[in-house]
Amino acid sequence: MAGLNFAASIGKKAKEDIPVTNVQVEGIVVAKIIKHCKECLPNFVTGQLLGLDIGSTLEITYSFPFPNKVEEAGGDEDEDASYQLEMMRCLREVNVDNNTVGWYQSTFVGSYQTLELVETFMSYQESIKRCVCIVYDPQEAAQGSFGLKVLKLKEKFLNLFKEGKVTATTLNQEGVTSKDMFQELPITVTNSSLVSAMFNVLQSDGQADQGTFDRLTFVEPDLLERNLEFMMESVDEYHGKIYQVSQYHRMSARHELQHQQWLQKRKQENAARRAAGEDPLTEEDPNYTPLTEPSRMESFLISNQTTNFSEKVVTLGGQALQKLCIVESLYQK
Structure with a gap:
């Protein structure tokens, strides 16, 4: 065992x-x-x-x-x-x-x-x-x-x-x-084998039907417009996240500057106390806590969504252009 x-x-x-x-x-x-x-x-x-x-x-x-x-x-x-x-x-x-x-x-x-x-x-x-x-x-x-x-x-x-x-x-x-x-x-x-056999029986003999011609239907303008709107909204959200990150860096720099000023002042005070023969004070600021860095999770997700929407716009535009060329060649013949 x-x-x-x-x-x-x-x-x-x-x-x-x-x-x-x-x-x-x-x-x-x-x-x-x-x-x-x-x-x-x-x-x-x-x-x-x-x-x-x-x-x-x-x-x-x-x-x-x-x-x-x-x-x-x-x-x-x-x-x-x-x-x-x-x-x-x-x-x-x-x-x-x-x-x-x-x-x-x-x-x-x-x-x-x-x-x-x-x-x-x-x-x-x-x-x-x-x-x-x-x-x-x-x-x-x-x-x-x-x-x-x-x-x-x-x-x-x-x-x-x-x-x-x-x-x-x-x-x-x-x-x-x-x-x-x-x-x-x-x-x-x-x-399964039975389902595959059924599909072979139902499959047409290569003759064009309505489903074949439906493939030439142009992309709905609403769908392309909706993808463009979502892409612009994602870009606006991403700019908002960039602003939040810049705000964090500014606040972090200001917070660190205040801490350094306090630390420098405490060092001067301790130097004076040592010269007077007194015990120095602690140089650890009890009120100092580093600012938490914001998570990049939402920025990553928004970036991926923006890329996804832009790729869809390219795909839809390319499909519409290909169908226009096919229809034009059919009319010329």
């Missing part, structure tokens, strides 16, 4: 050392996530992801939604936890994978990089070291994109946040930037 326990511990340790590099999701899970997020628009929803952790691949085989707190007013965290445990107990009775591997959530125009997301990761990391979050954006999916992203926190940033060291000094020493917060993992959608 001792040998088995030792082997099991070695296997567990080796498993935790292997980073997750790929996420494999069942097609039914993708359909359930999309259905849940679209049905509850414009409210944001979340749900649990269940599956298997195999080496560098995280397999997601089942999911279930969390109760909508907007509809069920008065629900607390204890009720949510009881609901999750009851659902997993029921799934275990019908031989469904009931190992928690993360959660999913809906977002609006890519605005998912928030402090709440990081704190949720930390909450899951306490019991599940290799967890992921699937983010679904209905607005992006409506424009023909996949709409699903799989995220996880990078290990270096995770350790700094856990220790409460997300400050400018620590981040510069560790070489951590805003790009080192989240890691987007590749996602693979798999289906």
Whole structure:
């Protein structure tokens, strides 16, 4: 038994050392996530992801939604936890994978990089070291994109946040930037043989249908305008954070100057006391406490959001230009 326990511990340790590099999701899970997020628009929803952790691949085989707190007013965290445990107990009775591997959530125009997301990761990391979050954006999916992203926190940033060291000094020493917060993992959608066979039967013979022509629909001006508005708001928020940091440095310099003046005065007073044969006073100011350096967490999140919105503007503009060129060539023919 001792040998088995030792082997099991070695296997567990080796498993935790292997980073997750790929996420494999069942097609039914993708359909359930999309259905849940679209049905509850414009409210944001979340749900649990269940599956298997195999080496560098995280397999997601089942999911279930969390109760909508907007509809069920008065629900607390204890009720949510009881609901999750009851659902997993029921799934275990019908031989469904009931190992928690993360959660999913809906977002609006890519605005998912928030402090709440990081704190949720930390909450899951306490019991599940290799967890992921699937983010679904209905607005992006409506424009023909996949709409699903799989995220996880990078290990270096995770350790700094856990220790409460997300400050400018620590981040510069560790070489951590805003790009080192989240890691987007590749996602693979798999289906059973029966589902794949059904798709082959339903697939058309290459003839153009309405769905084919819908791909030439131009990007909605409202969507492009909304991304531009969010990007400008993020830039304004980032400037506000820069002002807060500059205020901290000014107040810190003034505070340090006052301390140095007090210390110099105390040294002169002690020199006079020594000359008079008296005991010197302590040179530690009881009222002096260094100012706490502000956290860079919100600045990092705002920077990532700004980058995300700007990339979406570039993508939407590029798609519209490509469709214009295609339509123009069709008219010329």
